[in-house]
Amino acid sequence: MKITGMRIHPILIPLRKPFVTSLGSKYQHDGVLVKIETDENVFGWGEAAPSKNITKETQESVIKSLNEIKPLIVGENPFEVEKIMDKINYVFGPSAKASVDIALHDIFGKKIGLPLKNVFGDDKKEIRxxxxxxIGKVEDAVKEAVKIVDSGGRNIKLKIGLKPDEDIEKIKKIRESIGYEPRIRVDANQGYSVETAIKTLREMERYEIEFVEQPLNAKDIDGMRMVRNNVSIPVMADESVHTPGDAVNIVKNDAADMINIKIMKSGLSNALKIADICSAAGIICMVGCMIETKIGVTAGTHLALGKRIIRFADLDGHLDLKFDPTINGVRTEKGVNKVGDDAGLGLDVD
Incomplete structure (x- = not known):
């Protein structure tokens, strides 16, 4: 089997409402879909979800990177994923390369007749x-949390990191409104200093927070360890981990209790390696996402279902889109993600 071509499809999809974090606001998903074709009429879909703040990419830079990658992979055997990813490694763009990585795995699963969750280990049938x-007004956050619980959701992730006192007030009001059965996790997206993180998270401890994602700047590994050692809420590294080497650094420095794996940061091949590093170190993982179509979220769901060390999921980015061109793929019902048993990713694009 040989790769014969790669089609690049820019997309622009409005969001249902603005998505606001401590890093900024997003109003639309300006991503890129990729279709890799082969001489056996087996094709694979992938997606790039660029982020100026996290992957340092734009839609334009992704397209440029993919046009640079295309001649490098045509003629290659799509089964030789590691060889191909090494070959294109020098090209700029984490999510651009991730889109190729996802598409190659889609081809692999289709060719051998297995869904990727089975290829990755088939550990579980669904994941919440x-x-x-x-980020928004306190009253709006409370209304949104109540809406999630009323619709069957049981895990709420609250974006924080801009106004610590308001962050605490939101948690308090949300708990008063939904009680203590639903789980609440918080994500500061690098918004706090060490001192502010320790003070704020100690105030939040009484509200039974499941964990906090990336309270500090991604490069402040020593600070992450200090926060971890001074609060009872488990600390999860997110923006601090893009590569397997980053995961090793977190482990060596005891800087986090957990790691958030995102395919758009690392690619699918390296995501599997990060999960294995965490498994060896006994560090529980979550699979997260950007604002993505069901292509990216389906890939993340297959990964989460396949690996035992992945206990948590934050795979809801597709729910923010006004429309999605993906046919089939992940199903999200009452806060639970499932995929079918079709080979590869189990999806197509309209």
Whole structure:
């Protein structure tokens, strides 16, 4: 089997409402879909979800990177994923390369007749995802949390990191409204200093927070360890981990209790390696996402279902889109993600 071509499809999809974090606001998904074709009429879909703040990409830079990658992979055997990813490694763009990585795995699964969840280990049949409440007014956050719980969701992820006192007030009001059965996790997206993180998270401890994602700047590994050692809420590294080497660094420095794996940061091949590093170190993982179509979220769901060390999911980015061109793929019902038994990713694009 040989790769014969790669089609690049830019997309622009409005969001249902603005998505606001401590890193900024997002109003639309300006991503890129990729279709890799072969001489056996087996094709694979992938997706790039660029982020100026996290992957340092734009839609334009992704397209440029993919046009650079295309001649490098045509003629290659799509089964030789590691060889291909090494060959294109020098090209700029984490999510651009991730889209190729996802598509190659889709081809692999289709060719051998297995869904990727089975290829990755087939550990579980479904996984509960958190549903995200972005930064906004206290009363709006409470209404959104109540809406999530009323619709069957049981894991709420609250974006924090801009106004610590308001962050605490939101948690308090949300707990008063939904009680203590639903789980709440928080994500500061690098918004706090060490001192502010320790003070704020100690105030939040009484509200039974499941864990906090990336309280500090991604490069402040020593600070992450300090926060971890001074609060009872488990600390999860997110933006601090893009590569397997980053995961090793977190482990060596005891800087986090958990790691959030995102395919758009690392690619699918490296995501599997990060999961294995965490498994060896006994560090529980979550699979997260950006704002993505069901292509990216389906890939993340297959990964989460396949690996035992992945206990948590934040795979709700597709729910923010006004429309999605993906046919089939992940199903999210009452906060639970499932995929079918079709080979590969189990999806197509309209």
């Amino acid at each position: 995802t958190s549903i995200t409440v972005s």
